[in-house]
Amino acid sequence: MTTAGDIINRAATTLFDDTKLRWSETELLQCLSDAQREAVLLNPSAYTKNAAVQLVPGTVQSLPEEGLALVSLGGNLGADGNTPGRSVTQVGRTDLDASRPNWRAMPATGTAQHFLYDDRDPLRFEVYPPQPDPAHYVRLVYAAEPPAITDPGDPVALASMYDTALYYLVLARAFSKSSGTQDFTKAAGYQQIAHRLITGRKVTKQELHPTQLQERTKR
Numbered sequence: 001m002t003t004a005g006d007i008i009n010r011a012a013t014t015l016f017d018d019t020k021l022r023w024s025e026t027e028l029l030q031c032l033s034d035a036q037r038e039a040v041l042l043n044p045s046a047y048t049k050n051a052a053v054q055l056v057p058g059t060v061q062s063l064p065e066e067g068l069a070l071v072s073l074g075g076n077l078g079a080d081g082n083t084p085g086r087s088v089t090q091v092g093r094t095d096l097d098a099s100r101p102n103w104r105a106m107p108a109t110g111t112a113q114h115f116l117y118d119d120r121d122p123l124r125f126e127v128y129p130p131q132p133d134p135a136h137y138v139r140l141v142y143a144a145e146p147p148a149i150t151d152p153g154d155p156v157a158l159a160s161m162y163d164t165a166l167y168y169l170v171l172a173r174a175f176s177k178s179s180g181t182q183d184f185t186k187a188a189g190y191q192q193i194a195h196r197l198i199t200g201r202k203v204t205k206q207e208l209h210p211t212q213l214q215e216r217t218k219r
Contacts, residue, residue, distance in 0.1 A: 001155050001156075001160075002155070002156040002160050002163050003153055003155055003156065004032055004151065004152050004153070004154045004155075004156060005152030005153060006156075006163070007032055007163065007170060008025065008029060008031075008032055009152075011028060011031075011171055012028065014171060015171070015174055023174050023177065027174075027177075029150060029151070029152070029154075031173040032149050032156075033146075033148050033149045034173060035165075035166045035170055036146040036149070036156070036157055036158055036166065037145060037146060038169060039162055039165060039169070039198050040068055040143055040144075040158075041068065042195060042198045043198050043199055044068060044069040044071060044142075045071060046158050047144055047146050047158050048141055048142060048143055048144065049066075049067075049141070050139070050141045051064070051140055052081040052082070052137050052139060052140075053137060053138060054081065054134075054135060054136070054137050055127060055135040055137070056135050057108070057131050057132060057133040057135050058131060059104050059127055059128065059130045059131070061124065061125050061127060063122075063123050063140075063142050064142065066145045067142045067144055067145075068122065068123075068142070068143045068144060068145055069119065069123075069143040070117050070122070070142050071143060073088045073090070073115045073138055073139070073140060074087075074138070074139030074141060075087045075138065075139050076088065076112055076136065076138055077136070077137035077138055077139055078137060079110060079137070080137070081137035086111055086112075086113070088112045088114065088115055088127070088138060089113070089114055089115075090114065090117065091115075091116060091128070096114065096128060100128075103128055103129070105130075106128075106129045106130060107129065107130075108130040108131055108132040108133075109131075110131065110132055110136035111136070112127040112128070112129075112138055113128055114128045115127050115128070116128070146158065162197075162198065165193075165197040165198045168190045168191070169194045171190040172187045172188070172190040172191040172194065173187070174187075175190065
C-alpha cells in the first residue's frame with residue numbers, strides 16, 4: 001500500500017528539499033490531495049465506489065454526494081437493496097425519445113430496464129421506466145471524490161498504478177507556487193506527463209466501436 005509520505009518524500013527529493021523547508025509537509029500533502037481529485041476528473045475509473053443505492057421517485061436521479069461521474073449501473077436490487085434482479089442497460093436518449101416519446105410519463109415500476117447518461121451533466125442520470133414511491137435500489141458504480149490526505153501515514157486512495165502520475169502532479173503544483181522557486185515551464189511539463197499517464201493515448205473516432213461512434217454522433 002502506498003502512503004502519502006511515499007509520494008511527497010519522493011517529490012521533496014526531486015525538489016532538492018528533503019527537509020521540506022521551501023515546501024512544507026502540509027503544502028505537499030495538500031498538493032497530493034488536489035492531485036488525486038484531478039486524476040479522477042481526468043479518468044473517472046481511477047477511484048470508484050460500488051454500492052447499493054436507493055433511487056428516487058420518477059426518472060431523474062442524482063449520484064451520491066461524493067459522486068463525480070457515473071461509471072455504470074449494474075442491476076436492480078429490489079425494494080430492500082439485497083435482492084439481485086434484472087440487469088439495467090444503457091440506451092441513447094435519441095433512440096428512446098424516438099421510440100417512446102412519452103416514456104417519462106409511463107406507469108412507474110420498481111424494476112429499472114434502462115438508464116440514460118450524458119457526461120456533459122455528470123452528476124445526474126435517468127432511468128426508464130419511472131420509479132415508484134418509495135423507489136427501489138440498484139447497483140451503482142461511480143467515480144467518487146477521494147478522501148482528503150492530511151497525514152504522511154494516510155493511504156493513497158488511488159491504485160498504485162497512479163503513483164507516478166500523482167508524483168508528477170505534486171511536482172507541478174510545487175513549481176507553481178508563488179515564490180523564488182516558481183517555474184511554470186517545469187510545472188506545465190510535469191502536468192503534461194501526468195495527464196498522459198492518467199488518460200493514456202486519446203481514442204480517435206476511427207478507433208471507436210460502431211455503437212460508441214453512433215452515440216457520440218447523436219450528442
